[in-house]
Amino acid sequence: MVIYADILFITNLYIDFFLLVCVKNFLHMQVSGLRLLLGSLVGATCSMTALLPFHIPTFLSVLLGAIAAILVTGAAYAPVKEQMFLKLAVCYWFFSFLFAGFFMLVYQLFAVNNLAVIRGVVYLNISPFMLFGLTLLAYIILTLLQKILGPKESDLRFCKIHINKAGKRVTVPAKADTGNALCEPFSGLPVIIVEQDALQGIIPEAVNQFWEGGGEGLLRLIPFDGMGGSGILPAFQADAVYFDKLDTPLSCYIAVCKGKLSSGQFQALFNPDLFPSA
Known part of the structure; x- marks a missing residue:
């Protein structure tokens, strides 16, 4: 599959924004849409690591993912206390894995030729309408999962x-x-x-x-x-x-x-x- 940098950037800009919205709702953070957009821009920039022309070991890929989570969290939510910052970064990383896993499931079940997950980075060379539909579906699934588990006292x-x-x-x-x-x-x-x-x-x-x-x-x-x-x-x-x-x-x-x-x-x-x- 040929991967285009502009499509990779726009796709992850869109997905990272939804991820940050999930984190915001999950942890009850009060943050503006502009800060979420800034965080998604950082996340989309980090997704460019998928274009590196050489193999990256698994442990290094995980490390890069952790660094990206820290950078995205800092751009969207800083300054916050250290404990809350760690919670935000872990939560964002967790939702990222869930989203990547969801798209991998779609890829395996429906054999979508224009979809790939590279080092945890999602690449979708599809129409904007389908991109919106898939992301919205993933967001709904995450929301329903939280509802099924039941609202916490907090x-x-x-x-x-x-x-x-x-x-x-x-x-x-x-x-x-x-x-x-x-x-x-x-x-x-x-x-x-x-x-x-x-x-x-x-x-x-x-x-x-x-x-x-x-x-x-x-x-x-x-x-x-x-x-x-x-x-x-x-x-x-x-x-x-x-x-x-x-x-x-x-x-x-x-x-x-x-x-x-x-x-x-x-x-x-x-x-x-x-x-x-x-």
């Missing part, structure tokens, strides 16, 4: 929260955490902890003044004490707060956290036991 704890303030709205990926027992001291209302970066556009100026050493009188101050340390978080009441797909507004305070709450999976923490509608 999967059920993720949702989105909509926060309205002064005519503006932000949508924040959140995680349920029964360890978050924070309540506003005077009203007793539950507190949702949100990263400061996620509130850009609606965050009160008093919060910024608080971090600079003033503005306390315009805010509620929420003391906290946990394994990560202790301190005080500035909090405010939004005009309206909703869980995704629920129309019942939440009575709560929004506590602003200056640091990061995760490696990219969520930007808010709430205690589901304190919200009956959850």
